[in-house]
Amino acid sequence: MFSAFREIYFYGCAWAILLSLLDLFFQNYDLLLICHDLVVMQTSNLPFPRVRVLEHVKVKSMKMELTIAQPDDWHLHLRDGDLLEAVVPHSAKHFGRAIVMPNLKPPITTTVAAIAYRESILKVLPSNCDFTPLMTLYLTDATKPEEIRLARESGVVYAVKLYPAGATTNSQDGVTDLFGKCMPVLEEMVKHNMPLLVHGEVTSPEVDVFDREKVFIETILTPLVQMLPELKIVMEHITTMDAVKFVESCPEGSIAATVTPQHIVLNRNSLFQGGLQPHNYCLPVLKRETHRQAIVSAVTSGSKRFFLGTDSAPHEKRKKECPCGCAGIYNAPVALSLYAKVFEEANALDKLEAFTSFNGPDFYGLPRNKTKIKLRKTPWKVPESFSYASGNIIPMFAGETLEWSPSFD
Numbered sequence: 001m002f003s004a005f006r007e008i009y010f011y012g013c014a015w016a017i018l019l020s021l022l023d024l025f026f027q028n029y030d031l032l033l034i035c036h037d038l039v040v041m042q043t044s045n046l047p048f049p050r051v052r053v054l055e056h057v058k059v060k061s062m063k064m065e066l067t068i069a070q071p072d073d074w075h076l077h078l079r080d081g082d083l084l085e086a087v088v089p090h091s092a093k094h095f096g097r098a099i100v101m102p103n104l105k106p107p108i109t110t111t112v113a114a115i116a117y118r119e120s121i122l123k124v125l126p127s128n129c130d131f132t133p134l135m136t137l138y139l140t141d142a143t144k145p146e147e148i149r150l151a152r153e154s155g156v157v158y159a160v161k162l163y164p165a166g167a168t169t170n171s172q173d174g175v176t177d178l179f180g181k182c183m184p185v186l187e188e189m190v191k192h193n194m195p196l197l198v199h200g201e202v203t204s205p206e207v208d209v210f211d212r213e214k215v216f217i218e219t220i221l222t223p224l225v226q227m228l229p230e231l232k233i234v235m236e237h238i239t240t241m242d243a244v245k246f247v248e249s250c251p252e253g254s255i256a257a258t259v260t261p262q263h264i265v266l267n268r269n270s271l272f273q274g275g276l277q278p279h280n281y282c283l284p285v286l287k288r289e290t291h292r293q294a295i296v297s298a299v300t301s302g303s304k305r306f307f308l309g310t311d312s313a314p315h316e317k318r319k320k321e322c323p324c325g326c327a328g329i330y331n332a333p334v335a336l337s338l339y340a341k342v343f344e345e346a347n348a349l350d351k352l353e354a355f356t357s358f359n360g361p362d363f364y365g366l367p368r369n370k371t372k373i374k375l376r377k378t379p380w381k382v383p384e385s386f387s388y389a390s391g392n393i394i395p396m397f398a399g400e401t402l403e404w405s406p407s408f409d
């Protein structure tokens, strides 16, 4: 057993040396050599070591390191006031741009409000940081088509968000009847090529909480796509294989989906493991393992229809740990580490960059980021909490050790 291991290891090294010489000679790939444990892992069921050539993967002193274009976050809650100030640095540290959700109190329903909110975000950005907030409007029954024109002309509003009234945090002013009240606005959005971002859950009390996404697809999204095939739609934070199938059945470039870290790392057992876990509670609620696996397969397949959207949704600790806790997981500090872990486990690190950094801007028709970021396999401990003026925020995986660390150097 031991000698077999050594043989594989040395053979792996010989391949590694040969590949690096080839790289030096031809300069035609970004090099990569896989660290020895990965070589061994990959050879367990092969007669000889297979050294995979991944774009942008470099190994230095037996440590794995990935260099990828800087990711963007296509679904982010930044809040306002001192909470905004507390969380902005965590997103700005890793992401180049973010689609900023409009579910404040009161919600961002006009272009004027979106411009003011954008200013308040820019004001609290750490210095030497070129994070760009991409603003959104909160759709209501009363939104006028004219507002869409203003939004497009502003140059700072990139999408309109549909919250079915009562579906999630601060959605009470959302839409009560999309087909009855919002068709003129949606038609205007088609004219201006303005994407509709959807929180895809029905709210009827008779529909089981675990079926709300599936029923939304059947009763709202499917007819909507038939009525307005030219409307660009992003199904936000998908949680089910039904959503994967729906998105895959639509033409590429017209319907896409964002995927959060929690919905590909956790299943619904995590809500109850060792007692009720309020910090794993978000909406749409975590689903069973088969759904998690379907989403992992979709995002690691290389499909352009899926891209990174953390849905990082901070709430002060006492609003999570109380008799009627809020939905929302604060994942901004850990998101990239978790996405890398999932892609690594699926043996698909070569697909990670498209998911984090290419598919989103391509769908929105925006340029890809030029800056690069590194992901190193260096374990780090997630802080237990982040304190700020009004209290504390508990991040996802608080106090736990994660394998992948993002950095710029």
Ligand SMILES: NC(=O)N[C@@H](CC(=O)O)C(=O)O
Pocket: 077, 103, 168, 169, 170, 199, 281, 282, 283, 284, 311, 313, 314, 327, 328, 329
């Ligand atoms: N995802 C959540 O559980 N919560 C979000 C709202 C949302 O994205 O639905 C929030 O604003 O807290």
Ligand SMILES: [Zn+2]
Pocket: 168, 199, 236, 237, 283, 284
């Ligand atoms: Zn939502």
Ligand SMILES: [Zn+2]
Pocket: 075, 076, 077, 101, 311, 313
């Ligand atoms: Zn959200």
